Amino acid sequence: DTAVSQTPKYLVTQMGNDKSIKCEQNLGHDTMYWYKQDSKKFLKIMFSYNNKELIINETVPNRFSPKSPDKAHLNLHINSLELGDSAVYFCATSNRAGGSDTQYFGPGTRLTVL
Amino acid sequence: GDSVTQMEGPVTLSEEAFLTINCTYTATGYPSLFWYVQYPGEGLQLLLKATKADDKGSNKGFEATYRKETTSFHLEKGSVQVSDSAVYFCALSGGSSGDKLTFGTGTRLAVRP
Numbered sequence: 507d508t509a510v511s512q513t514p515k516y517l518v519t520q521m522g523n524d525k526s527i528k529c530e531q532n533l534g535h536d537t538m539y540w541y542k543q544d545s546k547k548f549l550k551i552m553f554s555y556n557n558k559e560l561i562i563n564e565t566v567p568n569r570f571s572p573k574s575p576d577k578a579h580l581n582l583h584i585n586s587l588e589l590g591d592s593a594v595y596f597c598a599t600s601n602r603a604g605g606s607d608t609q610y611f612g613p614g615t616r617l618t619v620l
Numbered sequence: 621g622d623s624v625t626q627m628e629g630p631v632t633l634s635e636e637a638f639l640t641i642n643c644t645y646t647a648t649g650y651p652s653l654f655w656y657v658q659y660p661g662e663g664l665q666l667l668l669k670a671t672k673a674d675d676k677g678s679n680k681g682f683e684a685t686y687r688k689e690t691t692s693f694h695l696e697k698g699s700v701q702v703s704d705s706a707v708y709f710c711a712l713s714g715g716s717s718g719d720k721l722t723f724g725t726g727t728r729l730a731v732r733p
Binding site: 537539541546547548549550551554561562564596598600602607608609610611612613614 | 658
């Protein structure tokens with residue numbers, strides 16, 4: 507039973523399209539994150555939500571819009587995709603209310619924009 | 621802001637060799653320090669962590685000690701295996717950057733039989 511799951515695992519699309527990536531966790535954690543890993547493997551935070559409320563919003567183009575319909579889900583919608591959006595996107599979760607700062611990662615979604 | 625610096629890779633070792641991957645950090649406050657591992661084609665897994673000065677994190681034969689005086693958290697393993705081949709990321713959270721993870725650039729380790 508996967509703790510943090512993401513769909514799809516691979517996403518290939520054309521420039522200009524709009525796409526969504528979904529993340530679900532069954533750990534009961536209160537905080538969820540999106541990270542972007544570029545082609546050189548560098549990882550950077552994009553957003554984080556705590557109890558469905560946005561608490562971190564790094565310098566990310568506003569074409570990226572996160573949505574948290576409930577505490578177990580955090581989706582990432584991307585409008586007008588560009589070549590530079592090609593990357594692996596990781597969802598992560600943590601139990602901040604439980605006093606833990608450890609983050610647990612999903613398997614990643616590899617996005618390729620052609 | 622907070623930052624993490626890791627040694628450049630790739631690191632190539634023979635099986636049973638000793639491994640050290642250097643990591644230093646810059647942060648205000650008292651961050652927690654982590655090592656994550658990414659096996660080929662997979663997501664990140666927590667390898668070990670330390671939350672305060674002089675703490676030692678350990679897991680699967682890997683160790684790292686939180687050294688506040690040198691702002692370091694070097695990863696070590698006494699005898700590497702082929703199955704340890706992966707990318708290793710040093711990271712921190714809880715400094716001035718709040719609860720987000722700030723990562724180093726990653727170090728690729730390749731272990732030869």
